[in-house]
Amino acid sequence: MMTPMRYVLLVLAIIISLHYILSFSHEGYGKATSFKSIAGQLQLGSGQDPEPPYKTPIPEDYIHPQKEIDPLQRKANATFVVLARNGDLQGVIASMKQMEDRFNKEFEYPWVFLNEEPFSDEFKHRTREITNAPISYGLIPRDNWYQPDFIDEEKAKAAREKMVKNNVIYGGSVPYRNMCRFNSGFFFRHELLQNYRYYWRVEPDVKFFCDIHYDPFLIMEDNNKVYGFTVSLYEYEATIPTLWNAVKEFLEENPGVTPENNAMAFLSDDNGESYNRCHFWSNFEIGDLDFWRNETYMKFFDFLDQKGGFYYERWGDAPVHSIGAALFARKDQIHFFEDIGYRHEPFQHCPQGEAHSRGKCWCDPNDNFDYQWYSCLKRYDALF
Ligand SMILES: Nc1nc2c(ncn2[C@@H]2O[C@H](COP(=O)(O)OP(=O)(O)O)[C@@H](O)[C@H]2O)c(=O)[nH]1
Ligand SMILES: *[C@@H]1O[C@H](CO)[C@@H](O)[C@H](O)[C@H]1NC(C)=O
Ligand SMILES: *[C@@H]1O[C@H](CO)[C@@H](O)[C@H](O)[C@H]1NC(C)=O
Ligand SMILES: [Mg+2]
Numbered sequence: 001m002m003t004p005m006r007y008v009l010l011v012l013a014i015i016i017s018l019h020y021i022l023s024f025s026h027e028g029y030g031k032a033t034s035f036k037s038i039a040g041q042l043q044l045g046s047g048q049d050p051e052p053p054y055k056t057p058i059p060e061d062y063i064h065p066q067k068e069i070d071p072l073q074r075k076a077n078a079t080f081v082v083l084a085r086n087g088d089l090q091g092v093i094a095s096m097k098q099m100e101d102r103f104n105k106e107f108e109y110p111w112v113f114l115n116e117e118p119f120s121d122e123f124k125h126r127t128r129e130i131t132n133a134p135i136s137y138g139l140i141p142r143d144n145w146y147q148p149d150f151i152d153e154e155k156a157k158a159a160r161e162k163m164v165k166n167n168v169i170y171g172g173s174v175p176y177r178n179m180c181r182f183n184s185g186f187f188f189r190h191e192l193l194q195n196y197r198y199y200w201r202v203e204p205d206v207k208f209f210c211d212i213h214y215d216p217f218l219i220m221e222d223n224n225k226v227y228g229f230t231v232s233l234y235e236y237e238a239t240i241p242t243l244w245n246a247v248k249e250f251l252e253e254n255p256g257v258t259p260e261n262n263a264m265a266f267l268s269d270d271n272g273e274s275y276n277r278c279h280f281w282s283n284f285e286i287g288d289l290d291f292w293r294n295e296t297y298m299k300f301f302d303f304l305d306q307k308g309g310f311y312y313e314r315w316g317d318a319p320v321h322s323i324g325a326a327l328f329a330r331k332d333q334i335h336f337f338e339d340i341g342y343r344h345e346p347f348q349h350c351p352q353g354e355a356h357s358r359g360k361c362w363c364d365p366n367d368n369f370d371y372q373w374y375s376c377l378k379r380y381d382a383l384f
Helices: 004-033 035-041 086-107 121-130 153-165 174-185 216-222 243-253 289-293 295-307 317-328 354-358 377-381
Strands: 078-083 111-115 135-139 198-201 227-229 232-234 278-280 285-288 334-336 342-344 347-349
Touching (some): 078 174, 121 135, 174 317, 198 216, 243 317, 285 289, 334 377
Parallel strands (some): 078 111, 078 198, 111 135
Antiparallel strands (some): 232 278, 342 347
């Protein structure tokens, strides 16, 4: 039998030893992981800035050199091109990282960035971090960007206000119109693009879903393609009310500019009388710069530009490029890049069947715009 006194002593002893054990282990644990204590054990001076203890340096010969995959042993004369503002940086980086991972770290095509304002040091630093390929940053000449003097600003302003009232997307924006005009008629003339034949346009905040283990630029070059797309759809009528009239006028004034086997049937269901508003979505483009630099397209752009529709309406570079490609190239020169999984909000092309597996694509094959009601792909298919 324990006396009450003994009982109290025993409980006290247990409490004391528990406290001792706990405080010891706590202190020991704290000491073992404390950075200061390790620094102390290594006898580092307190003013030094030692490597954290968890950071084991990786020996040089553990680092895999980047795999050279160049099965054809040749490259195309090509570059990526990104039009962006400094404020688009994070979205640009996100797109660029995916492009590098899915494709370009194997191929190392250069990147060209264009802006009407100088790129910031941060923009340059952050983009350079993403790639080993050459990068250049170009300033857009003023005349290629800002609203030209021949535009009647009163008339343009009234048009913008009307579009805002009608909730037309970007309807009130002058910079957006500058962007559409620049992409329609000027990007391919920029000095940084003079030395390239092919380009791949990349926008901020897009997704590339699949590994691309072949070179799309060589597909263009070897098959004499001029325009490649992944998504096509209908344009908003409110942005282009008089565009097709201008196109018809140009064709009447310039007979013979459309080759046989063109893709007019993609644009029009009545042999050119009216525009069905189908266009390739130009936020993704793989194209031939020399095609845009050709006198026919340049003349076409100048004609449209003089009509003022980039400012009096809100003509987009997507319908302008699409009409140019469909009318001035043969239909077989326009390529659907079926195996490139791509998303720009709010639509995506997700490769189907075998192509989905081959590309190790991560998009849901059921989420695919190709034959949704608002897609124009069926009209492209019907060309062939
Ligand atoms: N430098 C510059 N780039 C622009 C401007 N506006 C749009 N962009 C770029 O033009 C492209 C299309 O613009 P975005 O805002 O994505 O238009 P959306 O795709 O039609 O909604 C993107 O690459 C943008 O970064 C601008 O005012 N200046
Ligand atoms: C690349 O293409 C451009 C435009 O066609 C051309 O001027 C240039 O000479 C080409 N460069 C090479 C190396 O073929
Ligand atoms: C423009 O394109 C047409 C049709 O493809 C071609 O015949 C002509 O030679 C091109 N012009 C130039 C300057 O390359
Ligand atoms: Mg965009």
